Amino acid sequence: MERSVYTYLLKRPDLLHFVRMNPEWYRLLSRNPEHVLSIESYAKVFYGKTFPQRVEQINQQLSMLNMLLSVGQMMKQPSS
Numbered sequence: 784m785e786r787s788v789y790t791y792l793l794k795r796p797d798l799l800h801f802v803r804m805n806p807e808w809y810r811l812l813s814r815n816p817e818h819v820l821s822i823e824s825y826a827k828v829f830y831g832k833t834f835p836q837r838v839e840q841i842n843q844q845l846s847m848l849n850m851l852l853s854v855g856q857m858m859k860q861p862s863s
Contacts, residue, residue: 784809785816792819801826 792799801822802808808825811818827833831840 784813788812788816788819797830798822798826801829805829 792802802812808822812822828836831837
């Protein structure tokens, strides 16, 4: 891997971890160092940081909160 690519990855620990978890990117960057800029979009998908993934995560959290609130209300009601 070129020194400039490795230096760039050292400055971005998230991308370095992504490359370590996906060895095909290591091979790709070794052969084509100009692909270093395209790695960010793939890393966003890997880490779940794309807009649709974040919306889904918020939706799941709201669903969990709604469920907890409904359980709390059921426990608050007196038993007959």
